[in-house]
Amino acid sequence: MFTKLRIKNFKAWGEQLWDPGIELAPVTLLLGTNSSGKTSLLQVPLLLGQTFGSTDRSLDLNLGGQKGDLLDLGGYEDVIHGHDGSLDMGFGLSIKDQEPGSKRPSVFTYTVQYRRAGTIPVVAELEYREAASIYAASRQSKGGYRLQAPGYEPEVIGGRPVARRTFQPERSLTLSADALAELGEAGSRVQDLALATTRQVLERVAYLGPLRESPERSYLWGRQTPGSLGPRGQRAVHALLASANSRKKCRDEQEGGRGWLVERVSEWLKRIGVADGLELERQGRSRYFEVVLTTRAQRANIVDVGFGVSQVLPMIVLAYFVPRGTVIIAEQPEIHLHPSAQVGLAELMVEVARERQVQFIVETHSEHLFRRLQFLIADGKTRPEDCRMYFAEPGDDGRAELRPLEVDPYGRIANWPDRFFGDAVGETERQMRAMVRRMKAQQSGGRRG
Template identity: 25%
Template sequence: MIQSLELENFKCFEKIKIDFKNLTLLTGVNSGGKSSIIQSILCMKQNFEILNQFPDTIEMLKSKNYTDFSIGRIGTEGKYTNLGTANNLLYENAEDDFISFRLTLEDKEKKKGSLFLKTQIDKNNPKYLTIDNSASKIDFTKILVDEENFSYLSADRITPKLQYDYSKENVLKGNLGNKGEYSIHYLAVNSNESLKLNELKHPNSNSLSFRENVARWLERISIGIDISSGVNDEMQYSYLKYSYNGGKEYFPQNVGFGITYVLPIIITLLKAERGDIIIIENPESHLHPAAQAEIANLCCKVAAQGVQLIIETHSDHFLNAIRVAVKNKIIENADTQIYFFTKVEQKSIAEKISLDSNGKVDKWPKGFFDEWDIQLEKLLW
């Protein structure tokens, strides 16, 4: 798991530290820095996954015993995120051109370690940050190089259509794609497999079958729904169909948009195992408020089993459902953390907000899910 992240001179942040729990919620104003936190993690992840493909590269970085320039640098484009040129990553009012990243990590065996990279903009190649060999320290990278226990779902996810992407390689790794583009193929292949975490079995499910439990949790979003999926190996595509109450099957285009949009989230959550890290952007998108609360409740159930979730959201329904889950002991308040991002004099800051054992918020800074009260007051007066 990621225990903490520290950034200096990265995008909108002069300096910031974020502490992570099993369930960490990133909220706040638009362009306040929520996505920048996620992007910094994704940037480190994609670079170390690439480095891990080359024998001895990580050990060379750890020992600082390298002469190849390409080894001692960090790319701004990759598998999870594309950040443009390095100049765009430098804090606007930075006094120098150094950008630093520090991650504190803990693996499944509770072994702790850290990664500290002090980087400088590569003037010869703007798509790279050069690692300062004398200042950086790498003593723990297992989480960063492990592809199979990490999932990221962007705010831009799959939409209703006749055919979906096909990839045996990604499905075998459990990689659903940043948009969930391989989630339908994954569902088809693993339909009869059992959940990795028995605690995620839906109360109305007759078994631990992956497909059945995906369908039952999806039914919390749309009453009476069921799903089926398959693959065409010859034409290399996957497909999805829905039905209601045992009736005729429909292609996704004939069912509500939000159903397909949320499906990769449910599949990602239910395929998780302890020690996994999952990052989800805007899980509330295209969902009715009650459905947003259901997804938040499922997230809490997953996080309570030792899966780390980092979630960016603008939804007060999502927040309040987490508060209720804490009160109902679905997840302990000590396993949750909330950050509210805002700007003060054009500088992005993050205020830490905590929940007590009854789901009560310890403080309500201005702009923190207060728009309901503001508009209601205007109606009353």
């Protein structure tokens, strides 16, 4: 789980969120106007994960552009704030990690900063902080890296601690083999922290983008369980087929097993009001399957029902497909949904976060989803500290601004932003004025006649 995110000089964000950071909760909503920097916040763990997973160990930051990359952000001057290549850029994540077999989670902070060297970004500083212990590698003026760790006393040459190019960090994640050997016992702890960061950022983050795959009349399935649903949710049906045909028996009060995922998804489709159930039907003896939805005793192929069903399906599947402890990053999960169905997404996130310890970091424009979260807080189904909400907006100086919404135990917002969801009051006032103006005009015309 991520408990805090930090960002410096990345796209619309300057340095205002570097020191305080952004507190994250089991459910975190990012609201605000278009082009206000919300997506850039979501891209931080995705960009780091893309870098950690690179096969090029010498690459400091993988901004994308190759086949298989999730993000393609261009060059350093495309992503640095104000396109000012002289600035340093930085990211940070505070992580609560439950190591396999451990009784207590470890809590630590990972930060990395970059500066431009020629035309490419290089690590200026990599740091792991655990309680009062700091493990770091800092780039010096001649390109060497100086190390810091508890109990480590560096060699001093010419009155300065030694800095070597061979200590350069790898993939913004860990120290080089030479640096780890130099640190001795502290180097082992750096490896442990790097492994925990990899586990959380690379293996426990699932992303669902704002554009979903269109539904198909039939799906070819090769009897494989997908490793992920994909950024467009394109393998959601394959995950359902794997569940329906699993050899593992479904046991009470245990996750997984034959049909478990299909049952959870069917339940939520009914709860949010878009279908009464979902079935998977094989076409003869082929490898093709249909997704059939039932609604008020009527059965129809997913292609023949409202488009919103196919668009929300990946979000529901993802909530139960991912392992416990996963972080789901989603953009506009409410897309193409009727307002009455959008409120169900709030209930889905709150319940899954509580029952499966899945964290949701979501960008949304849905007033209905937001309002239902307020109700769930007021109703005691969740707490303000378990459901953080932020409002992003462009500032006058070109920097994005992020306002934490202050929510009390009854779901009330103390610092309601101007035109939070448009100008509903103003639109009503303008409608009334137009109505009065036309009625007067009609009355005047009638008298003249």
